[in-house]
Amino acid sequence: MSKICTKALLAVSLCAVPCAAQAKSAGPKPQLKMVVILSRHGLRSPTWTQARLDSYSAIPWPKWSVPPGNLTVRGHQLMKQFGGFDRGSLAREGLFAERGCADAAATYIWADSDQRTIESGQALAEGLFPDCMLPVHGHAEGENDPLFHPAANGVKPAEADAAFAELNARMKQPADARQGQLIEEVNHLLLGCSLRAVCASAHMPKMPLISGPIVAVRGNGDHTVDLQGPLAQASSFAEDFLLEYADGMPMEHVGWGKVDAAELGKLLTLHSDYFDLMHRTPALAKIEASNMLFHIEKTLEQHVEDRPIADAIGPVDSKLVMLVGHDTNLAGIAALLGVHWDLDGRHDDTPPGAELALELWQDEHGVYTVRVTVAMQTLQQLRKMPELTRAAPPARETLTLPGCAATGDRCAWNDFQKVADRAMDRNDVFPMQKN
Numbered sequence: 001m002s003k004i005c006t007k008a009l010l011a012v013s014l015c016a017v018p019c020a021a022q023a024k025s026a027g028p029k030p031q032l033k034m035v036v037i038l039s040r041h042g043l044r045s046p047t048w049t050q051a052r053l054d055s056y057s058a059i060p061w062p063k064w065s066v067p068p069g070n071l072t073v074r075g076h077q078l079m080k081q082f083g084g085f086d087r088g089s090l091a092r093e094g095l096f097a098e099r100g101c102a103d104a105a106a107t108y109i110w111a112d113s114d115q116r117t118i119e120s121g122q123a124l125a126e127g128l129f130p131d132c133m134l135p136v137h138g139h140a141e142g143e144n145d146p147l148f149h150p151a152a153n154g155v156k157p158a159e160a161d162a163a164f165a166e167l168n169a170r171m172k173q174p175a176d177a178r179q180g181q182l183i184e185e186v187n188h189l190l191l192g193c194s195l196r197a198v199c200a201s202a203h204m205p206k207m208p209l210i211s212g213p214i215v216a217v218r219g220n221g222d223h224t225v226d227l228q229g230p231l232a233q234a235s236s237f238a239e240d241f242l243l244e245y246a247d248g249m250p251m252e253h254v255g256w257g258k259v260d261a262a263e264l265g266k267l268l269t270l271h272s273d274y275f276d277l278m279h280r281t282p283a284l285a286k287i288e289a290s291n292m293l294f295h296i297e298k299t300l301e302q303h304v305e306d307r308p309i310a311d312a313i314g315p316v317d318s319k320l321v322m323l324v325g326h327d328t329n330l331a332g333i334a335a336l337l338g339v340h341w342d343l344d345g346r347h348d349d350t351p352p353g354a355e356l357a358l359e360l361w362q363d364e365h366g367v368y369t370v371r372v373t374v375a376m377q378t379l380q381q382l383r384k385m386p387e388l389t390r391a392a393p394p395a396r397e398t399l400t401l402p403g404c405a406a407t408g409d410r411c412a413w414n415d416f417q418k419v420a421d422r423a424m425d426r427n428d429v430f431p432m433q434k435n
Contacts, residue, residue, distance in 0.1 A: 118424020
């Protein structure tokens with residue numbers, strides 16, 4: 001036998017055991033079986049009236065072409081675009097076909113009853129299944145939906161007391177110098193002054209400038225607790241600057257020409273700070289999100305068990321269930337699951353159209369696992385509205401669930417159930433009201 005053949009046989013024999021073991025350990029790739037996506041509604045106008053906004057600033061705010069809080073034309077387009085990207089992603093994982101209406105029957109969209117959520121659901125449906133007339137389910141416009149606003153159905157006094165005490169305890173932590181500086185920058189903008197410069201405005205707003213302590217007060221309706229003071233106001237104004245930027249307004253209208261992308265990214269941390277207190281304080285998150293987490297868990301369980309479950313959302317054969325709600329819903333569910341993210345340079349941000357997805361996977365042995373991801377269009381994608389593709393996708397992160405034994409980047413189904421059950425309060429759960 002030649003030396004060349006001997007070396008070749010030796011190489012094969014040396015590789016045989018480790019290569020076979022490697023191939024065996026890799027195994028077939030788990031398959032995506034169904035997904036529940038919780039989406040924030042798309043780009044809207046500010047929820048305050050023009051007169052109320054103008055009362056807080058020395059210079060009038062830009063005018064919008066839609067009523068306060070409504071989805072804008074651009075907001076509809078951005079959501080449709082995100083729906084199209086979702087369709088492509090699910091097709092690459094083998095859950096859907098790339099085109100056609102066949103998978104529309106296995107898709108169920110439930111939207112909150114606001115104009116912006118209903119129309120966002122319709123835009124997502126158009127993007128997912130063009131020309132397929134996929135319906136959007138939900139309550140009549142203006143009717144409260146406890147899936148998204150359970151506290152509006154009433155909160156037990158003991159729960160409200162506990163939430164109020166827990167929020168107050170968190171607010172006693174040392175003041176954040178960064179936060180104070182950003183609030184002062186918002187003050188300068190409201191006065192029409194350049195940032196970080198001595199401000200002497202000739203025209204003072206009708207309403208006092210945001211100042212003073214941050215105070216927790218008892219809330220009304222679906223607000224168990226409210227925050228009063230500079231953080232709440234500055235958070236609201238920072239998001240209004242985001243809306244101006246994302247809707248494509250001329251830069252001279254974004255923060256009166258003084259807020260560029262870098263400044264906007266900094267100011268939006270005020271919104272995350274506010275949400276961390278109001279929607280990630282554990283006792284508040286239980287009140288706001290236990291009901292939704294319960295129904296999401298039952299929706300996944302319905303697929304695992306392959307039988308109808310009363311509290312699941314959508315039919316038993318659903319492969320995609322989309323819930324179209326609010327940033328408060330995303331923050332509450334994330335708080336209960338104990339997950340955080342850093343995307344597009346911001347921590348735990350939930351811009352218009354942001355999605356929190358709970359994916360159900362199954363391996364070759366029939367074992368189910370859950371993967372949790374978050375995705376959002378970047379500030380630049382919101383403003384410039386480029387096509388979302390595999391090569392140029394939204395910002396995305398796979399999240400790790402604390403207390404969950406991971407299988408790769410996924411959580412064993414039984415462990416996910418334990419995490420969810422420990423996180424929620426069954427006293428805040430309501431039957432699913434389907435239409």
